[in-house]
Amino acid sequence: MINDKVLSIILGGGQGTRLYPLTESRSKPAVPIAGKYRLVDIPISNCINSDIKRMFVLTQFNSASLNRHIKNTYHFSFFSSAFVDVLAAEQTPGNKGWFQGTADAVRQSMHHFLRHDFEYALILSGDQLYQMDFNEMIQAHIDAKAEISIATIPVTEKDATSFGILKTDDHNVITSFIEKPATELLLDWKSNTSKEMKKQKKNHLASMGIYIFNRDLLIDLMKDEKNIDFGKEIIPQAISNHKTLSYQFEGYWTDIGSIDSFFDANLGLTNDIPEFNLYDSKQRVYTNARILPTSKISGTLLEKAVIAEGCIISAAKIEKSVIGIRSRIGKESTVINTYMMGNDEYESLESMEKRKPEVLKGIGERCFIKNTIIDKNVCIGDDVRINGGAHLKDEETENYVIKDGVVVIKKNAVIPKGFSL
Known part of the structure; x- marks a missing residue:
C-alpha cells in the first residue's frame, strides 16, 4: 500500500508571536480550537483518515501541554507500527542551536526519521484548518514521477500578495515561484485553474505549505545548512533542478497564524453550513476522548x-x-x-x-x-x-x-x- 511508504512530518512552527497571548504558555499546535480540539488534531486527523499512521510533530516552544495531549490522545495497537511522536528541539554534539526555520527543523530531526523505512516524506504545517485526502496527492506525485509535490490552492489577486505564488505548465509541473509578490507583478503570475475557481476570480496558485519529497532527494537537499526554510530557499532553488508538481486543492483551507484568522475560523463554525465540516463521518477530527457529562x-x-x-x-x-x-x-x-x-x-x-x-x-x-x-x-x-x-x-x-x-x-x-x- 502507498500509505506504508509515507512518513508524515508535522511542523509545529516557531514561537507563535502572532497568536500571542494564546501561545504564552503553550506551543502553536497545542492551542485549543472549536471548543474541544487542539490545532495539532487537524493534520494528525487528516493523516489518520488517509491511513498514514507514522507521524512526527516537530516543536521547540512550550511543548509540555502538546506532549501531554498527544500522549493522552493517540493510542494505536501494540502490534501496529503506527505512532505520533513529538520531537522537541534538542542539542546534540553536532548541533547546539534551536530550529532556525522549517527546513532546519527537518534537518536537525533527520536522524530520527531515517530510523524508519519510507519512500516519501509528507511535510505538513501544524497551524492550518482543512480536510484533505493525502492519498490523492501522493498518487498524483507517483503518477507524475515527481520528485517534489506542493499542495496549492487558487486565490484571488488580493490574497496572492500574502502567499508564495507558483506558475505551472500544462502538466501541472511548477516552472517558477515567487514569495509574497507585489500587486503590480501579479499579472505575470496567473495559472490555469478550474472553471469554478475562475468564476471566483481565483487565478493564482498559492503554496499551502504542504509538501511531498522523495526520501533520497530530501536527504540530499538537507546537506546545505545555509538553506533553513522550505518556502524561502529549498523550494525556489529545487524547482529548476527537480521535477516539482503542483497538486491543486479546492476545498476549505485557512492558515491560522494570527489572532484575527484564529477568531474568524472559530466563529465560522457557527454558520448553518460551515466551510470546515466537523460533521463529516469520512473526514473525522480526532481528539482526546474525555469522559464528560452532557451540557x-x-x-x-x-x-x-x-x-x-x-x-x-x-x-x-x-x-x-x-x-x-x-x-x-x-x-x-x-x-x-x-x-x-x-x-x-x-x-x-x-x-x-x-x-x-x-x-x-x-x-x-x-x-x-x-x-x-x-x-x-x-x-x-x-x-x-x-x-x-x-x-x-x-x-x-x-x-x-x-x-x-x-x-x-x-x-x-x-x-x-x-x-x-
Whole structure:
C-alpha cells in the first residue's frame, strides 16, 4: 500500500508571536480550537483518515501541554507500527542551536526519521484548518514521477500578495515561484485553474505549505545548512533542478497564524453550513476522548451557537459563539461573537466552600461579552462588560490583550466584578 511508504512530518512552527497571548504558555499546535480540539488534531486527523499512521510533530516552544495531549490522545495497537511522536528541539554534539526555520527543523530531526523505512516524506504545517485526502496527492506525485509535490490552492489577486505564488505548465509541473509578490507583478503570475475557481476570480496558485519529497532527494537537499526554510530557499532553488508538481486543492483551507484568522475560523463554525465540516463521518477530527457529562442549559436563547460537552449555562443569550468544554455562564449574561475555550477541570462545591473565591471559573451573572476570545480557566465576575471591536486600540495588560479589535482574555486571568472595557 502507498500509505506504508509515507512518513508524515508535522511542523509545529516557531514561537507563535502572532497568536500571542494564546501561545504564552503553550506551543502553536497545542492551542485549543472549536471548543474541544487542539490545532495539532487537524493534520494528525487528516493523516489518520488517509491511513498514514507514522507521524512526527516537530516543536521547540512550550511543548509540555502538546506532549501531554498527544500522549493522552493517540493510542494505536501494540502490534501496529503506527505512532505520533513529538520531537522537541534538542542539542546534540553536532548541533547546539534551536530550529532556525522549517527546513532546519527537518534537518536537525533527520536522524530520527531515517530510523524508519519510507519512500516519501509528507511535510505538513501544524497551524492550518482543512480536510484533505493525502492519498490523492501522493498518487498524483507517483503518477507524475515527481520528485517534489506542493499542495496549492487558487486565490484571488488580493490574497496572492500574502502567499508564495507558483506558475505551472500544462502538466501541472511548477516552472517558477515567487514569495509574497507585489500587486503590480501579479499579472505575470496567473495559472490555469478550474472553471469554478475562475468564476471566483481565483487565478493564482498559492503554496499551502504542504509538501511531498522523495526520501533520497530530501536527504540530499538537507546537506546545505545555509538553506533553513522550505518556502524561502529549498523550494525556489529545487524547482529548476527537480521535477516539482503542483497538486491543486479546492476545498476549505485557512492558515491560522494570527489572532484575527484564529477568531474568524472559530466563529465560522457557527454558520448553518460551515466551510470546515466537523460533521463529516469520512473526514473525522480526532481528539482526546474525555469522559464528560452532557451540557446543561437553562433559560438561554441560543442563536448560531456551538456548545461543547460538560457545560453549565444559565445565560440570557448566546449568539454566534463557540463555548468550550466545562464552561460555566451565569444568569442574565449575554455572549456574542465570542470563543470561550472552557476549563481544564471542574471545581467541587466543597473546594469552593473552603476557598470562598470572590470570582468563580467561567462567566458570572449579568455580564455582556462581545468580540472576545476567553482562554482556558478564566474567572469573570458578575456585571462585567467587555465590548470588543474596531473602536478599541491595541493594548496589553496583565489580564488581557487587544489585537485588531479582538479582546483576548489571558489563560487563568481573573476579571473582577463590575469591570468594563
